[in-house]
Amino acid sequence: MLSASAPLTRQQPARSAADAASGEGIFMAQCGFCHGRDATGGQTGPDLTDSDLVGADVNGDKIGPVVRGGRVEKGMPPFSLSDGDLKKVVEFIHERKKAVDANPGRRRQVSVADLSTGSVDAGRAYFDGAGACKTCHSPTGDLVGIASKYRGLALMQRMLNPTPGNAVAPAAGQKRKPNWATATITFASGQSVTGPVAYRDEFTIAITDSAGYYRSWPTSEVKVSIKDPLQAHADLLPKYTDADIHNLFAYLQTLK
Numbered sequence: 001m002l003s004a005s006a007p008l009t010r011q012q013p014a015r016s017a018a019d020a021a022s023g024e025g026i027f028m029a030q031c032g033f034c035h036g037r038d039a040t041g042g043q044t045g046p047d048l049t050d051s052d053l054v055g056a057d058v059n060g061d062k063i064g065p066v067v068r069g070g071r072v073e074k075g076m077p078p079f080s081l082s083d084g085d086l087k088k089v090v091e092f093i094h095e096r097k098k099a100v101d102a103n104p105g106r107r108r109q110v111s112v113a114d115l116s117t118g119s120v121d122a123g124r125a126y127f128d129g130a131g132a133c134k135t136c137h138s139p140t141g142d143l144v145g146i147a148s149k150y151r152g153l154a155l156m157q158r159m160l161n162p163t164p165g166n167a168v169a170p171a172a173g174q175k176r177k178p179n180w181a182t183a184t185i186t187f188a189s190g191q192s193v194t195g196p197v198a199y200r201d202e203f204t205i206a207i208t209d210s211a212g213y214y215r216s217w218p219t220s221e222v223k224v225s226i227k228d229p230l231q232a233h234a235d236l237l238p239k240y241t242d243a244d245i246h247n248l249f250a251y252l253q254t255l256k
């Protein structure tokens with residue numbers, strides 16, 4: 001479930017001081033990278049609190065084989081955890097599931113089963129209209145084959161939160177620039193430099209200059225203007241409704 005009030009960006013909870021040998025500690029170290037530290041899903045692994053397999057599991061009888069055998073073709077490697085460690089991890093996953101089931105509003109992940117409920121026509125209308133997706137994308141251009149390139153949750157995540165540099169290869173004759181944010185730094189003297197953003201926070205701005213060097217300045221001493229080709233995606237996140245997301249997803253899935 002994706003509730004309208006839940007943030008769509010994947011904000012990891014602050015690392016708790018989990019004992020490295022506890023179920024939580026082992027999970028964070030070995031599984032959290034893909035499934036999220038709290039098991040509600042990450043960039044590359046599904047929400048385990050919302051998994052039928054986890055729901056059907058009794059003392060690791062279903063989870064254990066997945067962990068030991070992996071699902072290599074789907075992107076999950078096999079793990080050789082000791083019986084004791086596996087037991088703790090399984091207990092941790094069940095605890096997390098109980099916590100999320102008791103408070104489903106906190107489930108931040110879009111579940112795959114939930115993905116098939118959208119309307120293709122409404123998605124197309126949103127793409128061409130309210131979402132203004134077509135100002136940057138084309139179903140017969142850059143997004144051709146997107147549904148074959150990414151499937152299920154991966155496509156959803158790519159749509160919601162694309163990271164630059166990963167685009168579908170441009171069609172013949174079509175040029176695409178790399179989509180890194182660029183910053184123009186203007187100094188008190190009036191001179192300026194422009195380059196891809198290498199680092200940015202409230203206090204510091206850094207770019208990679210044309211010679212390939214990392215150069216940084218305190219934001220208090222320079223004027224910074226940033227052009228981020230993905231800004232539109234960041235701006236869209238708080239605007240989508242559940243229905244918009246499901247409809248768009250249904251539409252993108254037709255772009256095989």
Ligand code: HEC
Nearest residue numbers: 030031034044045051052053063066067071074075076079
């Ligand atoms: C490199 C990423 C990655 C890591 C690390 C990883 N997983 Fe997975 N896991 C996946 C992916 C991807 C799937 C989905 C496979 C599929 O679609 O069948 C998955 C599926 C699962 C499932 C089955 C869910 C279901 O509903 O079918 C379980 C249980 C699971 N992982 C547990 C774990 C545990 C426990 C760990 C740590 C010991 C772990 N995973 C580490 C990527 C990962």
Ligand code: HEC
Nearest residue numbers: 131132133136158159162164165166167168179229230232
């Ligand atoms: C102002 C321009 C802009 C708008 C508007 C926009 N996007 Fe994007 N989108 C981008 C850029 C830039 C990328 C990054 C491409 C890359 O480098 O992978 C991107 C990436 C994507 C990707 C991943 C493509 C890939 O090959 O990995 C999908 C899917 C996507 N956008 C869908 C949408 C949808 C759906 C909408 C409307 C709701 C939308 N975009 C609106 C600029 C835009």
